[in-house]
Amino acid sequence: MQIDIQSRDVFYVSDGTAITCETLGHVVIGQFPLNAHEKTFPFVESEDKLDDLLREIEQSYQRTGRKPLVFFSIVIPRIKHRLLQAPAHSYDVLADIVEQVKGDIEMEPQPKLQRSRSVGKDSASYFDRIAAIEYTLAHDDGITLKGLDEADIILLGVSRSGKTPTSLYMAMQFGLRVVNYPFIDEDIRRLRLLPEFEIHRHKLFGLTIDPQRLNEIRENRLAGSDYASTEQCISELKSVESLFRREAIPYINTSSLSVEEISTRILEKAGLRRRLL
Amino acid sequence: MQIDIQSRDVFYVSDGTAITCETLGHVVIGQFPLNAHEKTFPFVESEDKLDDLLREIEQSYQRTGRKPLVFFSIVIPRIKHRLLQAPAHSYDVLADIVEQVKGDIEMEPQPKLQRSRSVGKDSASYFDRIAAIEYTLAHDDGITLKGLDEADIILLGVSRSGKTPTSLYMAMQFGLRVVNYPFIDEDIRRLRLLPEFEIHRHKLFGLTIDPQRLNEIRENRLAGSDYASTEQCISELKSVESLFRREAIPYINTSSLSVEEISTRILEKAGLRRRLL
Structure with missing residues (x-):
């Protein structure tokens, strides 16, 4: 059975x-x-x-013969009123829920220009966020293992298992201080955990990935190399996973997850609380 | 007039x-x-x-005497059904709008487990995102000015004007390759633009900030230093802003903006299109 996929402009x-x-x-x-x-x-x-926007909506409708979908949030009454006249299917993303909350808690809403999540208008959370990003950048990819006392979490994994994007996302969105450390040949061959990590054992969290996926990612970086070969990927992952198990380090497989999903799952599994919302 | 602020648990x-x-x-x-x-x-x-969740809802209600607010999105019918029995004010964040869209475009929705924004499940956008983050990390804080051809945008500003968090956010959320370059004393004294930037002039974008705010941020980093002093902040900002004007480089003041707002405004002012949504 074929499903018709309809083209549609969405604003x-x-x-x-x-x-x-x-x-x-x-x-x-x-x-x-x-x-x-x-x-x-x-x-x-x-x-x-x-x-400008109304012109684009009009053009979209003329060109496609279909009204575009408009998801909006507008506080200024005159702008909202004019937008609603346009040839579009328009959805106020907040209005219905605000109305329900108002009835439930019996309070009047005070509409204001949208503030985004994790804004940190107040200086304390602004500084927390910046400090988390700086700490995480300074501790990316094993650059230094100094200052682990301040780390909220330490991510371990082979090269290209997703450590850097995950670390930065957790710093930016959750305000956490993240260290990430790539296992190197020596670690892998000797199946060892660096002594520096011993007293921070409770902060350790492992990332793993399917060999085929790792091979694909490494090929994208360094095509045809030993580093990218399936054998190398299988061997590294096998060693590292047994290390995780032997040392009772919790770990997740990142193969089919987005950076958002990896980060949220780690937060949950590690029982961490975010410092920002 | 005093407004009563009510305490309320929100899940x-x-x-x-x-x-x-x-x-x-x-x-x-x-x-x-x-x-x-x-x-x-x-x-x-x-x-x-x-x-676990139902227990927390129950405890919240017992402890505070007020029903918590629950914003949810659950596809699995049995879980949703049980959640709705809990002593809470519950809001399905998607249901009403999905229902409206369904009526407007006359198509049946196919509910599925939530995928987050910028997921990049497909490999192409996964690699785009990772490549953007890597490029941006490699070009943070003027580390290198090689490979500017590949940059989507080049951010200029004095130390602590918000370049690094903005660059990383734009890479992570928009998939853009961002260079950021901090003006150093020599640049500021001579009011110069590096020759490397000449042929990339259309990619340049400036960040500025109020002197008091810059002073506050620098004090937080290096209290009592010349670097943080109000005079130094005023002098650097004055020079850099006149450079921006003289060279017709668009710029924004980041003082009262979140990283999200700065990034979105730059995207808009520079007429850039994001590579990810």
């Missing part, structure tokens, strides 16, 4: 960053068999910018 | 990462005068995990 519109509209809208359209052409319009806070 | 619950619930719920509760205690429950995909 995310906000008088703020539009991160909320994008996040929600992207998940919503992911549930329909659409070939979506997505475009974001942040900071639509003036009539001029609104005019 | 974000999903059978996926819960990023959508967090993002939306956080903005919704930001509109009410609440002192929210937020907690996230990702990957609630088994009865066991649900039991």
